[in-house]
Amino acid sequence: xxxxxLCNFQDVFLDSVTTECSSVHFGKKTxxxxxxxxxxxxxxxxFNFYIPVAECLDESPIQYGQISNTQSSSTLLSxxxxxxxxxxxxxxPPASPEPVPLPFPISHGTTTLAFLFQGGVLAAADTRSxxxxxxxxxxxxxIRPVHSHMVSTTSGTxxxxxxxxxxxxxxxxxxxxxxxxxxxxxxxAKLLSHMLHPFKGTKLCVAAxxxxxxxxxxxxxxxxxxxxxxxxxxxxxxxxxxKSLDTSLQKTQSSxxxxxxxxxxxxxxxxxxxPSLFYVCSDGTRLQGALFxxxxxxxxxxxxxxxxxxxxxxxxxxxxxxxxxxxRATHWDAYSGNHxxxxxxxxxxxxxxxxxxxxxxxYREKERRERGMRRDVT
Amino acid sequence: MExxxxxxxxxxxxxxxxxxxxxxxxxxxxxxxxxxxPVEQRFSPYAFxxxxxxxxxxxxxxxxxSDTRLSEGYSIHSRDSPKCYKLTDTxxxxxxxxxxxxxxxxxxxxARLKMYKHSNNKMMTSGAIAAMLSTILYGxxxxxxxxxxxxxxxxxxxxxxxxxxxxxxxxxxxxYKAGGSASAMLQPLLDNQIGFKNxxxxxxxxxxxxxxxxxxxxxxxxxxxxxxYTGDALRICVITKEGIDEQTMPLRKD
Numbered sequence: 001x002x003x004x005x006l007c008n009f010q011d012v013f014l015d016s017v018t019t020e021c022s023s024v025h026f027g028k029k030t031x032x033x034x035x036x037x038x039x040x041x042x043x044x045x046x047f048n049f050y051i052p053v054a055e056c057l058d059e060s061p062i063q064y065g066q067i068s069n070t071q072s073s074s075t076l077l078s079x080x081x082x083x084x085x086x087x088x089x090x091x092x093p094p095a096s097p098e099p100v101p102l103p104f105p106i107s108h109g110t111t112t113l114a115f116l117f118q119g120g121v122l123a124a125a126d127t128r129s130x131x132x133x134x135x136x137x138x139x140x141x142x143i144r145p146v147h148s149h150m151v152s153t154t155s156g157t158x159x160x161x162x163x164x165x166x167x168x169x170x171x172x173x174x175x176x177x178x179x180x181x182x183x184x185x186x187x188x189a190k191l192l193s194h195m196l197h198p199f200k201g202t203k204l205c206v207a208a209x210x211x212x213x214x215x216x217x218x219x220x221x222x223x224x225x226x227x228x229x230x231x232x233x234x235x236x237x238x239x240x241x242x243k244s245l246d247t248s249l250q251k252t253q254s255s256x257x258x259x260x261x262x263x264x265x266x267x268x269x270x271x272x273x274x275p276s277l278f279y280v281c282s283d284g285t286r287l288q289g290a291l292f293x294x295x296x297x298x299x300x301x302x303x304x305x306x307x308x309x310x311x312x313x314x315x316x317x318x319x320x321x322x323x324x325x326x327x328r329a330t331h332w333d334a335y336s337g338n339h340x341x342x343x344x345x346x347x348x349x350x351x352x353x354x355x356x357x358x359x360x361x362x363y364r365e366k367e368r369r370e371r372g373m374r375r376d377v378t
Numbered sequence: 379m380e381x382x383x384x385x386x387x388x389x390x391x392x393x394x395x396x397x398x399x400x401x402x403x404x405x406x407x408x409x410x411x412x413x414x415x416p417v418e419q420r421f422s423p424y425a426f427x428x429x430x431x432x433x434x435x436x437x438x439x440x441x442x443x444s445d446t447r448l449s450e451g452y453s454i455h456s457r458d459s460p461k462c463y464k465l466t467d468t469x470x471x472x473x474x475x476x477x478x479x480x481x482x483x484x485x486x487x488x489a490r491l492k493m494y495k496h497s498n499n500k501m502m503t504s505g506a507i508a509a510m511l512s513t514i515l516y517g518x519x520x521x522x523x524x525x526x527x528x529x530x531x532x533x534x535x536x537x538x539x540x541x542x543x544x545x546x547x548x549x550x551x552x553x554y555k556a557g558g559s560a561s562a563m564l565q566p567l568l569d570n571q572i573g574f575k576n577x578x579x580x581x582x583x584x585x586x587x588x589x590x591x592x593x594x595x596x597x598x599x600x601x602x603x604x605x606x607y608t609g610d611a612l613r614i615c616v617i618t619k620e621g622i623d624e625q626t627m628p629l630r631k632d
Contacts, residue, residue, distance in 0.1 A: 054589065129548075137542075137550055159548035163516045330424055 008286060109335025111297030111326055112142055112153035114211045114277055116290045117313045119199045120346035121211040121275045123153050124295065124322035126330050127339040127355070139355075140337040147172055148349045150185060150212030155295040156205035156282065164206050168192050184286065185212040189278035193286040206282040215273030215344050275345065297329030297336040304328055315344065319353065327358050424476050424524045425450055428607025429461050430558035431472030432594060433530035434572065435538030439587045440617045441596045442470040442530035444558075445602070445629060447610040448477060457631065460613040461558075463489060464622060468601075469504045469531030470615045474558035475545070476524035483523050485513060504531035508541035508549055515547035522546050526557040531617055538617075556597075560605035564597055571597075591616065595627055602629040 112125040125142040128135055136158075142314065143153045144162070147171045153160030171191055175183045183191070189210050196206060279287045291309055293301040304325035313321070319342055326340040342353040410564050427451040434441045444461035448461060462472045463484045471487070472479040487624035490510060494502050502510070508529050513525055527543040554572045556564035569575040571593055587591075594614060602609040612627045 131544070136544065139550075139552075140550055157546070157548075159512075159516055159519070159544060159546035162548050199420070204519070 006348075023340075027227060027322065035135065040141060054139045055355050061365045109294035109333075110142060110155045111293070111301055111329035111333060111336040112295050113157050113291075113293035113298070113301045113322060113325055114153055114209045115292070115305060115309050115318075115322075116225050116311070117318050118307070118311055119188075119313070119315045119318065120344060121277060122315075122318045122322050123151055123209065123211045123343045123345070124326050124352045125153050125341050126326050126336040126358075127341060128330075128335065129158050130335045135337075141341070143341050143343050145343075145350055146188070146210070146212070147176075147182065149182065149345065150188065150210060151343050151350050153209045153211065155207045160204050160206045160282070161208065164196065165208065167195065171195075182214075184214045184272065185210055185276040185278055186272075189286050189288075193284065195281070197284060199282060200284055202280050206280075208280050209292045209294060210278045210280060211276075211343075211345055213275050213347055213349075215347070234283055265277065293325070295336065297326075297333035300329040301325040319344070322331075323356070323361075327361055330358055331362070338378040381398060391574070410446070417571065423521075425478070426475070426524075427455070427477040427480075427498070428559050428561075429459075429474040430560040430564065430598070430601055430605065430608045431461050431474045431528050432554075432556045432564060432568075432597065433472060433540040433542075434568075434585070434590050434594065435530065435540040435552070436585050436587060436590055437538065438532075438536055438542060438618065439590070439595055440470075440530040440532060440538035441587075441590055441614060442472050442475065442528065442617070443598065443599060443609050443612060444615040445610060446613055447606045447627075449606065449607050454610075459608040460611075462613055462615050464615070465507060465529075466531075467621060468501075468618060468619075469507055469529060470622060471507075472528045472557070473525045474512060475526050475551045479523040479525045483514070483525055483527075487511065490514070504529060504533055504539050504541070505551075507531075508543075508551075511541075512547040512549045514588045515543065515545065519546055526561070528555050528557050530615075532619065536619055559607040560601035563604060564601055567597055587618070588617065591601045591625075598629060 109130045110126060110128070112123070114121060114123040119187075124142050127139050127142065129137040140158065142155070143151050144150045144165045146165060152165045152168070154165060168188065168191065171187055172183050177252040190293075192208070192210070196204070217274060277289055277292060279285065279289060279292045293305060305321065308321045309318075322342055323340055326336075328341075330336040330338070337358070339355045341355055341358050342349050344353070385602065390630050428447060430443055431442070431444040433443070442462050446456075446458050446460045448456040448459035461474050461480070462470050464470050465487060471484065475481060487507070487510075491502055491507070494506075498505055511527060511529065515525075515527075522545045524545055526545065529539075529541040529543075531539055532590070533539040540552045541549050541558060542552050543549045554568045556568060572585060572590075574580055591614060595612065598608070598612045609630045609632070610628075614622045614625045614627070616625070
């Protein structure tokens with residue numbers, strides 16, 4: 001459930017102010033609601049934002065739009081696309097006894113990486129899932145698309161990553177339907193981080209890099225036309241947006257945080273558009289950056305990436321660097337291996353390069369070395 | 379006091395392996411080759427009942443096979459407890475691990491299938507069952523079902539599909555997968571024979587149904603040789619668009 005749904009429960013604040021939008025229910029778009037982008041257009045609305053955010057950290061995850069088991073049988077039979085009886089596990093109470101010792105190990109270990117460059121974002125990962133010293137799956141998918149303009153590289157426990165990325169896609173889709181535009185990568189990272197927070201201290205292990213393109217084609221935004229993106233770099237687009245904003249609006253934005261009944265742009269800060277990269281971890285970390293590598297093979301990948309990654313890379317150069325980094329990591333790290341997956345995200349969306357078997361690369365390199373040695377000898 | 383000590387010594391000599399609080403308390407010294415001190419025996423809600431499951435997907439068929447031995451520790455509870463459960467006309471699930479959780483899980487899946495059928499007026503497809511099972515398993519992330527699941531069936535296009543799961547819900551569509559106690563022995567064999575892995579210069583012929591059934595039988599015979607929890611009989615379910623055909627074949631009973 002998006003944070004706004006939690007906000008709606010705070011009836012005590014809505015009652016005090018009467019604007020036309022305060023009576024709008026979620027899911028129903030009236031003209032004014034659409035323009036506003038939010039039902040809160042009153043002076044106490046800022047107050048509203050703080051409380052739900054704090055609440056969601058304490059509330060049981062059941063409140064995050066997950067339907068509890070008791071309701072599922074009666075209410076959601078018609079809607080199988082929602083996960084009917086999937087309720088997030090309850091927050092383990094602080095004074096709980098030790099968690100049940102598991103008789104089996106859960107899968108871990110990987111190499112994933114992502115970086116920004118002039119052509120967008122490149123994400124790469126190996127495909128080995130290991131479990132207690134055995135390879136549980138040699139062809140697992142560690143880079144999962146979240147929506148048309150975002151993918152998530154996942155590391156940690158496979159089940160946790162798979163399910164949480166799925167939950168994130170669902171929440172982002174709901175946000176898109178309610179607000180008519182996609183949530184930014186930064187917002188998505190924050191949402192994921194807040195959803196994972198109740199599980200801090202438990203055995204849940206998710207370390208994801210959210211890679212995406214904010215704005216881009218197909219984002220149904222009704223703000224100024226200044227968000228047309230080109231691959232010329234982030235700074236240009238931000239300048240474009242800044243130029244086309246009303247000066248009065250800018251003043252409002254910078255001076256007071258209150259949201260009056262103004263144009264829709266008031267709420268939206270200077271909208272960033274372009275590639276973006278966030279690292280989110282189940283221990284609470286949320287970092288923005290230009291280059292990340294996660295997993296047991298990440299030190300090896302970092303060494304290759306630090307040498308060669310620059311903003312000015314072409315797509316082919318970037319692909320080859322990413323491939324090389326994963327290859328080297330799979331060579332040295334026992335828990336990484338098999339194939340390499342590469343995804344590229346641009347303003348048009350994500351594209352996937354076909355999976356490549358690194359065994360072939362190893363033999364090619366061996367041959368190159370031998371040829372090199374033979375040349376030296378002769 | 380002499381008498382009890384003498385008696386105690388006698389007892390200790392006979393049962394040198396046993397933990398004896400008295401041997402510790404009397405002399406005040408720890409015996410050298412003795413495990414001393416109280417040991418907390420925690421109740422474990424899980425048990426391991428053994429069994430191996432295997433699924434193979436072909437061009438227009440799928441095979442799910444399992445042995446039928448139900449064991450616990452050194453005992454065999456039953457020689458006729460197959461681990462394949464029919465879900466729909468096009469899907470069979472194989473569950474191995476803790477038998478209690480297998481039973482409950484299959485009951486829950488059956489109930490959810492019925493609910494879906496009644497509300498959507500159609501049967502769940504194999505892919506949908508797999509996605510649903512993933513969320514059912516993850517719903518118990520912090521007290522998991524100790525079950526290794528493999529779903530075999532036909533997808534909407536009529537091609538064979540195999541979905542393999544880990545106990546907490548991570549899943550993947552595969553061509554073949556072995557799960558359960560002998561999985562570590564069977565999986566490499568399948569990689570070689572069906573996936574043609576690590577073979578040079580071999581023509582990749584697609585697997586025919588009869589060949590696949592024969593391969594599954596051979597593979598289980600090998601597993602029964604080396605894995606103590608696998609044996610007694612083999613139950614094979616072959617899923618084609620005509621329906622599900624079940625065969626049983628005996629395996630080693632020792």
